[in-house]
Amino acid sequence: MIISIIAAMSEDRVIGANGRLPWNIPADLARFKSITMGHAVLMGRKTYQSIGHPLEGRKNIVLTRTLSKIEGCQVARSLREGIAAVEGDEEIFICGGEEIFREALPICQRIYLTIVHGSYQGDIYFPELPGCFVESHREENPDASPPTSFMVLEKADRIQPGADAAELRQKGLEAVNRHLYFLARCCFQQALTLEESAETSSDYAFCLVKSSGDSQAAQALAETALQRDPENLRILLNVGRVQILAGAKERGLDTLRKGVQLGGGEEFLTELTRCGTRNDRPIKSLPRSHPLNRYLGLLMHRIDPPKRQ
Ligand SMILES: NC(=O)c1ccc[n+]([C@@H]2O[C@H](COP(=O)([O-])OP(=O)(O)OC[C@H]3O[C@@H](n4cnc5c(N)ncnc54)[C@H](OP(=O)(O)O)[C@@H]3O)[C@@H](O)[C@H]2O)c1
Structure with missing residues (x-):
């Protein structure tokens, strides 16, 4: 809390x-x-x-x-x-x-x-x-x-002094889970000064835009990270989210759909649902969260991704 x-x-x-x-x-x-x-x-x-x-x-x-x-x-x-x-x-x-x-x-x-x-x-x-x-x-x-x-x-003082890049990244991820985006942004920024990493860079970009930073700079940073590692699911998720938050919604949805095609799971579908682009649930009598619907939904998404609206 x-x-x-x-x-x-x-x-x-x-x-x-x-x-x-x-x-x-x-x-x-x-x-x-x-x-x-x-x-x-x-x-x-x-x-x-x-x-x-x-x-x-x-x-x-x-x-x-x-x-x-x-x-x-x-x-x-x-x-x-x-x-x-x-x-x-x-x-x-x-x-x-x-x-x-x-x-x-x-x-x-x-x-x-x-x-x-x-x-x-x-x-x-x-x-x-x-x-x-x-x-x-x-x-x-x-x-x-x-x-x-x-x-x-x-x-911002809870960043461990003397921590290495992996510890800072871990602390950043914990802060993201608690919605403390500014603290997470500081952790990722500090981790990047110690070790270059496309994944951390995309995490930093996501936190930058979530903590009222420059959304255009965040999008450029995230997309550069994706160019360096185009099939990395974490980067795809971050880039999709950043693009949507920065106002490039269609681009963001395409990025998230690509993530699903490459094997991305629930987190991608949650983002797509948030943007109102998901298909009806495969078995209507079961809730969307039912394991059968989750599995079939992912499968259908990979075979036939929804088209642009
Ligand atoms: N500008 C703002 O953002 C802002 C915000 C809030 C308030 N204010 C202003 O601030 C003034 C009120 O502030 P204040 O400092 O005089 O009083 P306060 O902090 O609102 O209330 C003090 C009272 O709270 C209780 N209390 C304090 N610490 C406690 C603790 N650790 N455990 C249990 N109870 C505790 C005690 O009540 P009992 O005496 O009943 O034990 C104490 O007398 C008003 O002028 C108000 O308009 C301004």
């Missing part, structure tokens, strides 16, 4: 004043809602009281040592207990205030941070950021009132 912090602070780190937010920025509230919707949100009792009600569409966890029950929320006695309550979720959002941010910073992997440009009076502050957080995405809104910067920061 990814532990993320989501916060908005002024240039001088102010986040609260007299128990409330020091500003009213509808675009930032909308960003907060779209990022956290469907996930668990964890907050301190004072932040909860300043909002005044549970946030809809999200599991609300409130940290408190004094209250035993809050309508519509789960109460937790410690940060650890609050996080354990959603073990198995993809991502949990720590929503403040200051006390909770301070405690969560050492264990969080990602920070969705809004910088509100300007100076604000306040009594609650965002803690000093440790140097291990690296900016992975930034969107400037200079014409908004007040102007804001929407940023995403990722923790």
